[in-house]
Amino acid sequence: xxxxxxxxxxxxxxxxxxxxxxxxxxxxxxxxxxxxxxxxxxxxxxxxxxxxxxxxxxxxxxxxxxxxxxxxxxxxxxxxxxxxxxxxxxxxxxxxxxxxxxxxxxxxxxxxxxxxxxxxxxxxxxxxxxxxxxxxxxxxxxxxxxxxxxxxxxxxxxxxxxxxxxxxxxxxxxxxxxxxxxxxxxxxxxxxxxxxxxxxxxxxxxxxxxxxxxxxxxxxxx
Amino acid sequence: xxxxxxxxxxxxxxxxxxxxxxxxxxxxxxxxxxxxxxxxxxxxxxxxxxxxxxxxxxxxxxxxxxxxxxxxxxxxxxxxxxxxxxxxxxxxxxxxxxxxxxxxxxxxxxxxxxxxxxxxxxxxxxxxxxxxxxxxxxxxxxxxxxxxxxxxxxxxxxxxxxxxxxxxxxxxxxxxxxxxxxxxxxxxxxxxxxxxxxxxxxxxxxxxxxxxxxxxxxxxxx
DNA sequence: AGATTTGTTTAGGTTGACCTAAAATATCCG
DNA sequence: CGGATATTTTAGGTCAACCTAAACAAATCT
Numbered sequence: 268x269x270x271x272x273x274x275x276x277x278x279x280x281x282x283x284x285x286x287x288x289x290x291x292x293x294x295x296x297x298x299x300x301x302x303x304x305x306x307x308x309x310x311x312x313x314x315x316x317x318x319x320x321x322x323x324x325x326x327x328x329x330x331x332x333x334x335x336x337x338x339x340x341x342x343x344x345x346x347x348x349x350x351x352x353x354x355x356x357x358x359x360x361x362x363x364x365x366x367x368x369x370x371x372x373x374x375x376x377x378x379x380x381x382x383x384x385x386x387x388x389x390x391x392x393x394x395x396x397x398x399x400x401x402x403x404x405x406x407x408x409x410x411x412x413x414x415x416x417x418x419x420x421x422x423x424x425x426x427x428x429x430x431x432x433x434x435x436x437x438x439x440x441x442x443x444x445x446x447x448x449x450x451x452x453x454x455x456x457x458x459x460x461x462x463x464x465x466x467x468x469x470x471x472x473x474x475x476x477x478x479x480x481x482x483x484x485x486x487x488x489x
Numbered sequence: 490x491x492x493x494x495x496x497x498x499x500x501x502x503x504x505x506x507x508x509x510x511x512x513x514x515x516x517x518x519x520x521x522x523x524x525x526x527x528x529x530x531x532x533x534x535x536x537x538x539x540x541x542x543x544x545x546x547x548x549x550x551x552x553x554x555x556x557x558x559x560x561x562x563x564x565x566x567x568x569x570x571x572x573x574x575x576x577x578x579x580x581x582x583x584x585x586x587x588x589x590x591x592x593x594x595x596x597x598x599x600x601x602x603x604x605x606x607x608x609x610x611x612x613x614x615x616x617x618x619x620x621x622x623x624x625x626x627x628x629x630x631x632x633x634x635x636x637x638x639x640x641x642x643x644x645x646x647x648x649x650x651x652x653x654x655x656x657x658x659x660x661x662x663x664x665x666x667x668x669x670x671x672x673x674x675x676x677x678x679x680x681x682x683x684x685x686x687x688x689x690x691x692x693x694x695x696x697x698x699x700x701x702x703x704x705x706x707x708x709x710x711x
Numbered sequence: 712a713g714a715t716t717t718g719t720t721t722a723g724g725t726t727g728a729c730c731t732a733a734a735a736t737a738t739c740c741g
Numbered sequence: 742c743g744g745a746t747a748t749t750t751t752a753g754g755t756c757a758a759c760c761t762a763a764a765c766a767a768a769t770c771t
Binding site for chain 1: 717718719720721722
């Protein structure tokens with residue numbers, strides 16, 4: 268019985284850890300949209316619950332238990348996104364927000380039901396891996412756009428009839444187009460992504476039907 | 490932006506009003522499982538928001554606005570129950586609990602999607618009417634078991650392969666079998682319900698496939 | 712190394728929803 | 742009618758999650 272707030276904090280720590288490596292209290296506060304003091308308080312609580320290890324000024328690290336809890340929430344989130352899109356015909360730009368609220372209240376049974384209904388998927392619509400029930404998560408090489416080589420091509424599965432909608436959605440995921448620049452600045456190359464329609468292709472190790480393509484280019488080409 | 494607690498209070502007031510007529514603060518507290526003082530506080534808040542009219546010692550009455558909000562939550566609840574059962578294969582005994590949590594977080598869009606997916610239903614699996622989006626609710630004659638004439642017959646739609654499960658579920662809804670006695674004590678007749686299997690029939694104004702039947706009998710017959 | 716900048720924590724306060732105990736106010740009944 | 746009983750409200754407190762402002766500690770720059 269962990270509060271919604273706690274679940275959100277765990278998820279945020281996990282995501283920051285995944286991207287940045289070191290997670291400072293202030294980065295956490297920033298990500299959560301709360302004051303630094305609030306993050307400190309929550310970190311102390313987590314530390315006392317052994318969900319994180321905390322070395323002041325050096326960041327927090329999720330313990331095995333903490334990571335597992337974070338992954339449970341993320342599993343819920345990704346399964347929900349997929350379910351909303353596939354089963355209820357949500358457009359991708361709406362899926363995230365709805366899943367954000369539902370992820371905290373669905374039962375294990377609900378999770379199980381949609382998991383089965385979707386045919387036991389292992390990746391969500393954007394190619395992000397869905398953690399297993401046991402807290403296992405396999406992150407493949409080149410899973411993230413920011414890991415792509417210059418000139419590599421990433422194809423994102425079709426979302427809806429409206430490309431604009433999908434792009435807006437990807438924007439909220441920090442990928443395209445504004446946020447992409449930000450993400451890519453930390454990547455091995457620098458430069459804008461160009462976005463245009465394409466056709467079916469293999470993407471991130473998996474064949475998908477698609478008509479939208481995200482091309483990564485080196486900065487000088489732009 | 491009304492809190493989950495407030496939504497639950499509104500729903501509780503609505504239900505009490507529907508059954509009992511007069512809703513005292515203590516009855517509300519009882520229904521909500523909180524101390525009387527807590528109910529008083531919430532009632533005062535509602536009164537200041539013009540969601541209820543409150544005449545101390547004479548009970549609270551939902552205003553038009555309050556009733557509309559209550560019905561929105563109930564609509565969510567009933568649509569969810571139906572969806573969980575029909576689309577995800579939930580057994581009836583699990584449906585209520587899950588809907589109870591989901592009802593507070595789904596968006597209007599989610600509501601709309603499942604409403605359409607279900608073919609714009611007007612009644613939930615137990616025959617309870619589903620309020621319309623605009624807060625309209627038609628309560629047909631004899632909609633409730635407790636309104637039935639002695640000897641009348643109510644058929645409840647099939648739930649799962651396990652009759653026991655369904656009966657347990659109905660129990661939580663205050664209908665069968667323990668709770669039924671309580672409800673029926675306030676009804677025009679007195680006595681136990683006998684519950685046994687039957688076959689397809691018209692029920693509460695609507696034809697349903699069923700193999701479970703709830704028979705209401707007058708006390709002297711029992 | 713010392714001072715400034717940056718990041719972190721502490722101290723103290725607010726809010727919403729709850730609680731218990733005590734006080735106030737109706738209702739009921741002889 | 743007046744007191745016993747029941748209901749309702751007030752008063753004061755707790756807890757979780759947030760806040761601001763101030764104190765403190767580390768890192769960084771010259």
